[in-house]
Amino acid sequence: MGTTAPSRWTHLLLTRVRAADAARPWLWDGVLTATWTVAALVDAGGGWRNVARDPSLPAGLVLVLSLALSLPLYARRRHPTAVLAVMAAAALVSEASGAFLQAAYLQALPLFHIALSRPPRRLPWAFVLLLVPPLAGGLRFDGPEWHIHLTSALWAYVFVALAGIALRSRRDHTASLVDRARRLEVERDQEVRLAAAAERARIAREMHDIIGHNLSVITGLADGGRYAAAKSPERAAQALDAIGTTSRQALGELRRLLGVLSAPDDSPDAVRTPQPTLADLERLLDGVRKAGLPVVSELPDPLPPLPPGAQLTVYRVVQESLTNTLKHAGPGATATVRLTAAPDAVLVAVTDTGTPSGPRGQGRGLTGMRERAALYDGTLDCGPLPAGTGWRVRLRIPTAVPTAPEEHRS
CATH class of the missing domain: 3.30.565.10 (Histidine kinase-like ATPase, C-terminal domain)
Structure with a gap:
């Protein structure tokens, strides 16, 4: 009983979250975008210098890059490929300039939606957009930790893509079962x-x-x-x-x-x-x-x-x-x-x-x-x-x- 009750509550909570998301998707997108935008701006307030290769960059550039890596998330479900392209351009500037903003990892969100809702042939192109910025940063600021930075980013994106593929497969399987049940009823x-x-x-x-x-x-x-x-x-x-x-x-x-x-x-x-x-x-x-x-x-x-x-x-x-x-x-x-x-x-x-x-x-x-x-x-x-x-x-x-x-x- 002690193990089944939490799972039941978790399932109920997830069901209600999905229902609220389906009823008002704009509200959920707005809350998520606002949350990550605030987190990006907090990092742009000074924390970005802890990992930056060039801490002397203008604050205005860092602010613009932080907004470019967070605000497009509002359209990630409707246009995930376009959102990823915009964010990848901002990430390229961030890596090439030496800012190395942590908000670049938010590219995982549109990648997840590409794996979830777009044809599989788009995933290789998405990985090209994702890997160009860290490669550009590595070429300009070569150092002992560059390989670790590239490898960790690659594995993070692979994990996110696999999660999107798994969820898509489960969703398609459920839809096929529902359709089969409907056809059997007919x-x-x-x-x-x-x-x-x-x-x-x-x-x-x-x-x-x-x-x-x-x-x-x-x-x-x-x-x-x-x-x-x-x-x-x-x-x-x-x-x-x-x-x-x-x-x-x-x-x-x-x-x-x-x-x-x-x-x-x-x-x-x-x-x-x-x-x-x-x-x-x-x-x-x-x-x-x-x-x-x-x-x-x-x-x-x-x-x-x-x-x-x-x-x-x-x-x-x-x-x-x-x-x-x-x-x-x-x-x-x-x-x-x-x-x-x-x-x-x-x-x-x-x-x-x-x-x-x-x-x-x-x-x-x-x-x-x-x-x-x-x-x-x-x-x-x-x-x-x-x-x-x-x-x-x-x-x-x-x-x-x-x-x-x-x-x-x-």
Whole structure:
């Protein structure tokens, strides 16, 4: 605890200083410039003679040089290279005249900002500006301490440049992490929207198939029952029974679908009952026959193995095709459902022999069938029979189908 508390306070203090600097940079620059200007003027008051090679220099020259080495610091962040050039010129005069002002070391501040915010190619030129003054002073006032003066200045500037490079690398790394987090957040939001759109499309397909098919069957049964009521009340009663059975079946499927939407995934109420499979095709065909459409089926025994989602796709395509036949084929139409197991795929063909009473394939059903087939790398094509009478829907589902993003269960 004793070691973490000071570091926490230090971090908090640095955070507040950075925030104040970002909010009012002019104030921070003014305070720093004023502080170093006062220090330079104090040295110009007489302390400079302790290290000067020529203590007899005019006080006015020393004052001007001190101001030239401190006042430009106010613009060090916006124009560090220009500030360093001005200060290097003053440092050159200071070294060549023998003043050897300590304020020359303030050149480290614009050097730091060059390393921090400017292209790396400017650093060699900055070091040229920094080393020319001490070299000029050494050439004019050669002495045993000249090498020490040059070496110490060089190492000080190298350390400052490395500090600026390190801080720049950390800042760039932090900025890249922030940018990556922002992009990940955007991608996550996009994935959520895409998942929601895909789920809406899936629900739309399910609702279309369930409601569209069962309502078509109910309509056919109701029409047949109305015509049979006058001549055969028993047939009318059978039609009413079939209407009730179909309605209950549709309500049961809708409840399963809506129950999945309303219950959380981890809820015990979210028991997901499998949707119809190939084994339910005969029951589907019986319902269509009761609605008044003669259907001939050719189904293999045993039924070919397919994943549950692919079986649902076959079931829904057959259901939608027969629903379209009920709606558009006209009176007297018949239908044939043929399911064949090929070595590498399952082939489904649904044909009817009726006279079209309106355009087919213009609504949501055809799009839904194609989307279902595409989920399992299947293909679907439909159109009129070559003879010009009737309609055909053909579906091909590979036996080794990929796993869909989400199995169609409810």
